Amino acid sequence: MCLAVPGKVLELEGSMGRVDFGGIQRELCMDLLPEIELGSWVLAHAGFAIQILDEEEAQKTLALFREWADFEAENSLGPTPLDGVEPSGGGDGSPA
Amino acid sequence: MAPLLDERARADALVARIQAAVTRPMALMEVCGTHTMAIGHHGLRSRMPAGLRLVSGPGCPVCVTPAEDVDRAIAMAKEPGVIVATFGDMIKVPGTRGSLAKARSEGAQVQVVYSPLDALRLAQDKPDHTVVFVGIGFETTTPTIAATMLRARAAGVENFCVLPAFKVVPQAMEALVLSPQTDIDGFICPGHVTALIGVAPYLPLAEKYGVPCVVTGFEALDILEGVAMLVEQIAAGEARVENQYKRAVPYEGNPKAMAIVDQVLQPCDAMWRGVGVIPGTGLEPRPEFASMDARTRVPVEIPPPADLPKGCSCGAVMLGLLLPSECPLFGKACTPASAVGPCMVSSEGACAAYYKYGGA
Numbered sequence: 449m450c451l452a453v454p455g456k457v458l459e460l461e462g463s464m465g466r467v468d469f470g471g472i473q474r475e476l477c478m479d480l481l482p483e484i485e486l487g488s489w490v491l492a493h494a495g496f497a498i499q500i501l502d503e504e505e506a507q508k509t510l511a512l513f514r515e516w517a518d519f520e521a522e523n524s525l526g527p528t529p530l531d532g533v534e535p536s537g538g539g540d541g542s543p544a
Numbered sequence: 545m546a547p548l549l550d551e552r553a554r555a556d557a558l559v560a561r562i563q564a565a566v567t568r569p570m571a572l573m574e575v576c577g578t579h580t581m582a583i584g585h586h587g588l589r590s591r592m593p594a595g596l597r598l599v600s601g602p603g604c605p606v607c608v609t610p611a612e613d614v615d616r617a618i619a620m621a622k623e624p625g626v627i628v629a630t631f632g633d634m635i636k637v638p639g640t641r642g643s644l645a646k647a648r649s650e651g652a653q654v655q656v657v658y659s660p661l662d663a664l665r666l667a668q669d670k671p672d673h674t675v676v677f678v679g680i681g682f683e684t685t686t687p688t689i690a691a692t693m694l695r696a697r698a699a700g701v702e703n704f705c706v707l708p709a710f711k712v713v714p715q716a717m718e719a720l721v722l723s724p725q726t727d728i729d730g731f732i733c734p735g736h737v738t739a740l741i742g743v744a745p746y747l748p749l750a751e752k753y754g755v756p757c758v759v760t761g762f763e764a765l766d767i768l769e770g771v772a773m774l775v776e777q778i779a780a781g782e783a784r785v786e787n788q789y790k791r792a793v794p795y796e797g798n799p800k801a802m803a804i805v806d807q808v809l810q811p812c813d814a815m816w817r818g819v820g821v822i823p824g825t826g827l828e829p830r831p832e833f834a835s836m837d838a839r840t841r842v843p844v845e846i847p848p849p850a851d852l853p854k855g856c857s858c859g860a861v862m863l864g865l866l867l868p869s870e871c872p873l874f875g876k877a878c879t880p881a882s883a884v885g886p887c888m889v890s891s892e893g894a895c896a897a898y899y900k901y902g903g904a
Contacts (some may be wrong), residue, residue, distance in 0.1 A: 449605050449633055449892055450684040450736045451578050452792075477661055479691040480801040491739060491792055494631070495659025496688040499739040499798055505791040 452491040454501055460486055467492060551765070555591075558768035563593050565775040571597040571727060572774055573864050575717060576734030577604035577892025578762055584901030586764040588771075596775065599864035600894035601720060602816055603734065605680045605711060606633045607862060607886040607893045610815040612849040613680075613709040614639030619844035620676050620707070621652035626842055627670065629663035630678040632656045637889050640850045660692035667696070667704035676838040679706040684736040686710045686827060687801035690808040693829070693836050707838040710827040711814055713737050714745040719822045721753045726863055730756040730774040732767070735789040742797025746785045754783040761789035808833050817886060818852050818859025856885035861894050868898035875899065 458473065459466040467476045467490065474492070478484050481497045489501035574580060580600045583589060589598055602608050614637055621628035621644065628644065635645045635656060648654040653673075657663050660677055667675035679689050689706060696704045713734060720726050733746055738759045746757040756777040760770030770788045777784060787793055805827070814826025829837045852858055856878070857871035868874050868887065878884035880896055887893035 449578070449631070449680075449890075450576055450682060450734060452684065452736045452739070477659075477688075477691070479695070480687050480798060480804065482800060491736070493684055493736065494688040495661045496691065498684065498687065498736070498801065499792055499794075502791050502794070 450493070452493040452498060454489055455492050457484060457486055457488050457490060457497075460484070465497065467497070554765055555768055558765065558772050559591050561772040562596065562768070562775055565772070565779040566593045566595045567779060569595045569597075570729045570775060570778055571599055571864070572730045572732055572771060573599050573601045573720070573726075573728045574732040574734075574760075575601040575603040575713060576732075576737065577607070577890065577894075578736070579603065579732055579734065579760065579767065580894055580897045581892050582762050582764070582767060584897040586767070587901070588764065588767060589903060591768075592771075596771075598732075598771075599728075599867075600861070600897070601864055602716060602819060602862040604887070604890050604892045604894075605682050605685070606637055606890040607858065608711060608816045608819065609634070609637065609680050609709050609886075610817045610849065611639045611851050612815065612846065613678075613707065614643070615641070615846040615849055616839070616844060617676070617678050617707055618642060618644055618647045618652070619846050620838065620842045621647050621654050623842055623844065625672070626674050626676060627653040627655055627666065628676045628678060629655045629657045629666055631658075631680065633890060633892075634678055634680060636883070637886050638853065638883075640847060660689045661695070664692050664696055664699075664701060664704050667701050668699070671703060674703050674705065674842060676842055677704070677706045678709065680709045680711075682711055682713050682734070682737050683740045683802075683805075684734075686809070687740055687798070687805050690805045691801075693808050693833060694804060696836065697833070702835070705836045705838040705841045706829070708809070708826070708828040710809065711816070712811075712825050712827065714741070714749070715825045716816065716822055717746075717749060718753070719825070720863065721749060721755055723863070725865055728755060728864065729778050730758070732770050732774065733757050733759040733785075735759060735761050735766075735793060738787075738789070738797060739793045740798050740801050742799070742802075743785055743787055743793065743795050750783040750785045756783045757785045759785070759787045759789050759793050761792065816862075818856075818862055852886075853884050858885040858887045858893075858895070861887055867903065868895040869903060871895070 455467040455469040490497035663677040809827040812826045860866035883889040887895035
């Protein structure tokens with residue numbers, strides 16, 4: 449229900465905007481982000497843009513993930529991190 | 545998109561961090577249905593060490609909407625000249641007797657909309673009808689409805705009103721922490737709720753009650769990183785609020801959106817289905833917006849509500865006390881095709897996630 453989808457603002461007219469979601473364009477209401485600028489990335493939910501996405505932070509998150517992977521690769525010559533990990537067994541929830 | 549092997553290496557590195565920090569039993573709760581689905585979808589439970597439990601909380605607004613509100617929406621839809629507009633998630637949720645979908649099949653006027661703005665347009669297109677929008681949602685959704693109410697007011701649309709069934713999340717998390725039944729070592733905080741309310745509302749959970757909180761995104765790597773940050777805090781005996789999802793969540797959230805909510809709505813007590821009344825966790829129209837409160841605009845009589853169907857364990861599931869698979873009805877009398885309880889009806893309910901993905 450709280451799913452929100454990232455898209456890029458292509459056009460702005462008054463408080464409405466045309467936003468591109470990976471090739472599909474939709475009209476979004478900008479009442480909750482009145483300072484939005486053309487070309488910004490936004491999170492969309494229920495027909496509204498609800499937050500601006502920070503491209504720099506997005507890059508940083510990805511870069512951090514990469515660093516850890518590199519660190520692990522350099523420091524783990526033996527078993528992979530998954531070896532010996534017991535599954536937690538979150539219940540036998542498989543459908544009957 | 546990064547190559548698969550690269551993604552896998554990153555996931556392995558995060559799992560190793562989690563593994564290293566979980567040196568005693570720990571339980572983390574996610575309070576967002578989108579996290580519940582993502583954890584199941586990516587099979588993340590199967591990658592957790594034996595000592596770490598991921599439990600689902602009351603994270604789905606559809607599931608926690610009490611039978612009374614569903615009953616009221618159904619009764620309103622049966623009134624002549626009234627159209628009930630709702631997000632699609634709500635349509636199959638059982639009330640005390642039947643659902644909005646069943647009422648529609650019997651001739652009641654129920655329309656599914658994607659946005660509250662669609663409901664407002666419907667009201668403008670049908671001036672001889674009263675359009676009731678079912679106002680369910682957490683803080684991600686509430687601002688969109690409050691903004692729509694402001695638009696209705698500005699445009700002088702008088703046949704649009706809202707059935708208030710809003711819920712706020714941080715205060716409910718506080719109630720969970722204070723409940724003697726629950727035992728939670730850390731919260732995976734809902735990313736998109738926090739994109740609106742900001743990080744500060746979780747500070748009391750960490751500072752007053754000593755429960756670590758990490759605002760977390762929805763990709764598999766986001767969730768693994770959020771879990772790693774939480775278990776590392778727990779292992780170090782710390783309790784802080786951290787933000788893993790900075791690309792979408794500035795510290796202050798979206799203050800303009802929250803100001804719109806505050807302009808239109810005021811706090812009230814709220815009934816959480818299967819859980820009970822939690823003081824101060826609801827929102828209802830302020831007196832200046834009373835004319836948009838569907839409860840007074842479309843008065844209806846409803847039978848005394850039965851909160852949950854007989855035998856349904858959704859309450860215990862939403863408190864993290866019971867795994868969905870531990871409910872006697874799960875997978876037998878209660879399946880997505882023929883659901884008994886709200887957590888199986890909702891696509892983001894804990895029971896639906898367990899049914900679809902197993903406990904993995």
